[in-house]
Structure formats: structure tokens, C-alpha cells
Amino acid sequence: MDRAPPPQPVTDRTTEIGQLISSYLGREKNLEDHTIHLLFSANRWEHVPMMKEKLQQGITVVVDRYAFSGVAFTSAKGNFGLDWCKQPDVGLPKPDLILFLQLNPEAAAERGNFGQERYETSSFQEKVLQCFYCLMEDKTLNWKTVDASKSIEDLHREIKSIAKETMQEVQNKPLGELWK
Numbered sequence: 001m002d003r004a005p006p007p008q009p010v011t012d013r014t015t016e017i018g019q020l021i022s023s024y025l026g027r028e029k030n031l032e033d034h035t036i037h038l039l040f041s042a043n044r045w046e047h048v049p050m051m052k053e054k055l056q057q058g059i060t061v062v063v064d065r066y067a068f069s070g071v072a073f074t075s076a077k078g079n080f081g082l083d084w085c086k087q088p089d090v091g092l093p094k095p096d097l098i099l100f101l102q103l104n105p106e107a108a109a110e111r112g113n114f115g116q117e118r119y120e121t122s123s124f125q126e127k128v129l130q131c132f133y134c135l136m137e138d139k140t141l142n143w144k145t146v147d148a149s150k151s152i153e154d155l156h157r158e159i160k161s162i163a164k165e166t167m168q169e170v171q172n173k174p175l176g177e178l179w180k
């Protein structure tokens with residue numbers, strides 16, 4: 001049977017740090033820009049022991065967003081350099097594959113729930129997109145872009161195929177550290 005392991009989310013809004021992040025995104029709380037950046041990173045680090053344990057057990061860890069969103073969203077604010085943004089996440093488990101689901105900000109805005117949270121404006125999303133393009137210039141990372149305007153079923157098929165191929169390629173490769 002073809003049984004995929006459950007995805008392991010990383011912006012976990014259930015921890016104490018995650019709850020602070022969630023109230024910031026929901027505009028119930030204002031936090032200074034450096035502070036929220038560091039909280040997002042802390043929310044990743046608090047999951048590293050669990051991620052490493054799973055990886056050591058041979059389980060594939062699928063993360064919805066990661067340090068790249070951290071860098072792209074903070075640097076899109078305009079007053080932060082990419083290098084400063086990366087520093088708190090240096091040393092996190094390095095992904096074998098980074099799938100970028102590309103959808104233009106106008107099409108994204110038409111999808112469910114868009115506009116309710118902080119950052120969900122088309123103008124800010126456009127700036128975030130440009131920051132993602134800068135991050136994709138780093139050829140030490142395995143970025144792959146998929147067209148997210150396809151149907152959910154077609155996207156699922158494509159992502160599954162790329163993921164399977166990557167899992168084959170990296171099965172004997174040691175775990176790396178991000179941006180080191």
C-alpha cells in the first residue's frame with residue numbers, strides 16, 4: 001500500500017510561542033518587527049528535536065513553510081537585509097527539497113480566507129514574492145517551483161512524484177545544516 005506519513009507542520013500555533021505568533025497574525029497583538037521574526041524562528045527551533053528524531057527513524061518530514069518564509073516575509077518589510085533575516089535560522093535541518101508553490105498574488109487573493117490575517121494584501125504579497133526570488137538564487141539549495149494554479153489533484157500528483165524522486169536521491173545522504 002502507498003501510505004504517506006502525515007505532514008509535520010512547523011508554524012505550530014499551539015505552543016506558547018505559537019500562540020503569540022497567532023495573535024500577532026490575527027492582529028490582536030502588535031509586536032516589534034525584530035521580535036516577531038525571532039519568535040517565528042524560535043517556533044521552528046522548538047520543533048528541531050522532534051524533527052531530528054523522526055528523520056533518524058527514517059520518516060520523511062514535510063514542513064508547511066520554513067525559514068524561507070521567515071526571511072521572505074521579514075525582508076519584504078523593507079528595513080531588514082537578507083543576511084540579518086537568515087541568522088536566527090542558521091543551523092536548522094537543511095531540507096533536501098524546497099517546493100515553491102507559485103501563484104500570482106491576484107489569484108491567491110481570490111482563494112478562501114485571504115485577507116483576514118496580517119500580511120494578506122496583494123501589494124505586500126508581491127514584495128514577499130520578490131524576496132522569495134532572491135532566496136531562490138541560492139544554488140546550494142534544491143528549489144523546485146510548481147504551478148499552483150493547477151487543480152489540487154494535478155498538483156498532488158506532481159508534488160508526490162517530485163518528492164518520491166528526491167527521497168530516492170537522498171536516502172543515503174547525511175542531514176545537512178541550513179545556510180552553513
Ligand SMILES: Nc1ncnc2c1ncn2[C@@H]1O[C@H](COP(=O)(O)OP(=O)(O)OP(=O)(O)O)[C@@H](O)[C@H]1O
Pocket residue numbers: 111112113148149150151152155
Ligand atoms: N490548487 C488549488 N486550486 C484551487 N483552490 C485551492 C488550491 N489549493 C488550495 N486551494 C484553496 O485555497 C484556499 C487556501 O489554501 P491553503 O489553505 O492551502 O492556503 P494557506 O495555507 O491559507 O495559504 P498561505 O500559506 O499562503 O497563508 C483553501 O480554501 C483551499 O481549499
Ligand SMILES: Cc1cn([C@H]2C[C@H](O)[C@@H](COP(=O)(O)O)O2)c(=O)[nH]c1=O
Pocket residue numbers: 011025040041064065066067069070071073074117118119120
Ligand atoms: C513561517 C513564517 C510565516 N510567516 C507568515 C506567512 C503567513 O502570512 C503566516 C503564516 O500563515 P500560514 O497560513 O499558517 O502558513 O505567517 C512569517 O512572517 N514568518 C515565518 O517565519
Ligand SMILES: [Mg+2]
Pocket residue numbers: 064
Ligand atoms: Mg499555507
